[in-house]
Amino acid sequence: MSVNKLLSVCMSLAGALVLMEIALTVSFSIWPTGLPLRQPANEFLAEGVMAGVYTSVRMVWFADNLLLLIGFTSLVCLALWLVKKWMPASGAESMPKNTLIAYASQTGAARSLAQRFHQSLAQHADFHCLSELNAALVHRYEKVILVVSTYGEGEAPDSARAFERDIMNWQQTANGQQLSVLALGDRSYASFCAFGHRLAAAFQRLGWRPLADTPVVEVDRMHLPTVESWWQGISHRLGRSVSPLEDTFVPFTVMENRCLNPDKVSRRAHHIRLYRAGADYQVGDVIAIRPLTDTDGVGNEKQAHHHERLYSIASCESGQVDLLVREHWRENGTPGVCSHYLSQLAVGDSVMAELRRHEHFHLTGDVPLILIGAGTGLAPLLGFLRQKQRWHSQTPNWLLFGEQHQQHDHYFAEELWSLQAAGVLTQVEYAWSKDEGMYVQDKMLLQQAELQRWVVELGAHIYVCGSKRGFGESVLAELEQWLSPEQMAQRLHTDLY
Numbered sequence: 001m002s003v004n005k006l007l008s009v010c011m012s013l014a015g016a017l018v019l020m021e022i023a024l025t026v027s028f029s030i031w032p033t034g035l036p037l038r039q040p041a042n043e044f045l046a047e048g049v050m051a052g053v054y055t056s057v058r059m060v061w062f063a064d065n066l067l068l069l070i071g072f073t074s075l076v077c078l079a080l081w082l083v084k085k086w087m088p089a090s091g092a093e094s095m096p097k098n099t100l101i102a103y104a105s106q107t108g109a110a111r112s113l114a115q116r117f118h119q120s121l122a123q124h125a126d127f128h129c130l131s132e133l134n135a136a137l138v139h140r141y142e143k144v145i146l147v148v149s150t151y152g153e154g155e156a157p158d159s160a161r162a163f164e165r166d167i168m169n170w171q172q173t174a175n176g177q178q179l180s181v182l183a184l185g186d187r188s189y190a191s192f193c194a195f196g197h198r199l200a201a202a203f204q205r206l207g208w209r210p211l212a213d214t215p216v217v218e219v220d221r222m223h224l225p226t227v228e229s230w231w232q233g234i235s236h237r238l239g240r241s242v243s244p245l246e247d248t249f250v251p252f253t254v255m256e257n258r259c260l261n262p263d264k265v266s267r268r269a270h271h272i273r274l275y276r277a278g279a280d281y282q283v284g285d286v287i288a289i290r291p292l293t294d295t296d297g298v299g300n301e302k303q304a305h306h307h308e309r310l311y312s313i314a315s316c317e318s319g320q321v322d323l324l325v326r327e328h329w330r331e332n333g334t335p336g337v338c339s340h341y342l343s344q345l346a347v348g349d350s351v352m353a354e355l356r357r358h359e360h361f362h363l364t365g366d367v368p369l370i371l372i373g374a375g376t377g378l379a380p381l382l383g384f385l386r387q388k389q390r391w392h393s394q395t396p397n398w399l400l401f402g403e404q405h406q407q408h409d410h411y412f413a414e415e416l417w418s419l420q421a422a423g424v425l426t427q428v429e430y431a432w433s434k435d436e437g438m439y440v441q442d443k444m445l446l447q448q449a450e451l452q453r454w455v456v457e458l459g460a461h462i463y464v465c466g467s468k469r470g471f472g473e474s475v476l477a478e479l480e481q482w483l484s485p486e487q488m489a490q491r492l493h494t495d496l497y
Contacts, residue, residue: 099125099238100141102133104148104160107286107310108356109222110184114147117231120242130163135170142177143211145234146199149184152468152496154191158360167202174207179215180234187220211237222308249290249352252276254345261408267326269376269411270343274321274351283383284361286310287321288354291341309338312465312495314379316387324379324411361495363387368395368460370451372475374402374440377466378411380495384463389424397424398454402431402440441474452482461491468496
């Protein structure tokens with residue numbers, strides 16, 4: 001029991017004893033003179049009021065000893081108060097709330113880790129998204145811990161772009177404050193963890209000192225041993241002893257694994273349905289999949305265990321997770337770790353996975369939607385349409401989708417036709433690059449006036465999903481031609497990988 005709790009108990013006991021003494025004193029003052037307490041007629045009264053005290057002599061003895069007990073309890077309370085006042089604090093009580101844990105996340109990984117760090121500090125640190133911070137707020141803290149993802153080619157997550165612009169204009173310098181950055185990224189990109197390094201450099205320019213041995217610790221594809229080692233070191237420097245981070249991945253059961261284009265030799269796409277009772281998410285969220293076996297010669301099962309991959313969710317029902325997965329092959333002829341693993345799964349198999357919030361890719365309400373996707377980027381767009389159908393929505397929705405061949409790559413064609421017939425899907429534009437030499441951005445250019453009308457007059461929001469290289473860059477360049485910066489910030493939602 002902590003000193004605080006023990007002191008509270010003793011003070012409550014002392015208060016109760018004081019009340020008992022007052023009650024006894026009042027009882028003596030009003031008891032009729034000469035009335036014997038042991039007469040049968042008064043026995044019930046004596047037992048009811050004074051709990052079995054049968055003689056006035058015993059009553060006086062009890063009262064005297066009660067006074068001694070009150071005095072002793074009061075001395076104990078005083079001693080505990082002095083101990084609390086002068087004894088150095090330890091454990092959870094030793095940390096003042098002078099630590100900030102903040103995150104910047106594009107697909108939920110950084111947010112999930114930051115939440116776990118915050119919980120392990122027993123709520124003795126504040127928790128914020130970078131988008132909620134400014135110079136005055138950040139400089140209140142002695143120690144700042146940032147968990148940030150790098151998006152695309154060294155870019156900040158959507159939620160952190162304004163913060164990165166603002167910090168470049170900060171003037172207030174640090175006064176002995178310390179910083180540590182856990183930078184999440186993918187080493188296959190040239191600008192690995194670039195955003196995390198830019199943040200650390202900005203803080204160092206203001207005089208912030210490293211909280212750890214180095215200001216930035218890089219994490220390649222959520223490599224948990226790296227995360228665990230960094231967190232144990234940071235916790236030690238904060239004066240805390242924390243338990244190892246628990247694995248948040250849980251088993252999902254494979255309910256379906258169907259190849260959607262079996263006639264193709266390469267680039268086969270699979271509709272995979274996973275299930276876990278109670279699994280809850282919002283349309284637009286993602287799921288992290290971790291293969292449990294060595295499927296491409298990475299060396300051993302333990303190393304393959306850390307090759308997690310994120311997939312957009314195509315469904316909208318709790319417990320059920322639909323994925324659209326295309327088999328990936330490297331230039332050297334070896335298969336991608338996770339896509340190959342998923343494509344080989346059988347019904348009934350178990351998959352270790354974690355649902356993650358992709359909060360900047362959620363629906364903002366029952367508003368008109370312009371859905372732009374290519375390849376497996378169709379997955380979350382289909383999820384949005386399914387959600388609108390469940391809502392019995394009357395607002396219009398427009399899909400612009402691109403792939404190579406209509407014959408082989410028209411994923412979920414029957415369901416899309418059904419959504420059109422039901423009035424959920426108001427307008428559709430397909431771009432088959434190998435059949436007609438047209439890409440999604442070409443269709444957008446042809447429909448520019450109508451797309452702009454949807455945004456300006458109907459208040460449509462635009463959701464873009466697919467590969468950032470090529471598709472994403474071209475689509476964003478086209479949108480920038482006719483969307484204002486304000487519209488880009490308020491109406492555009494991207495999931496580019």
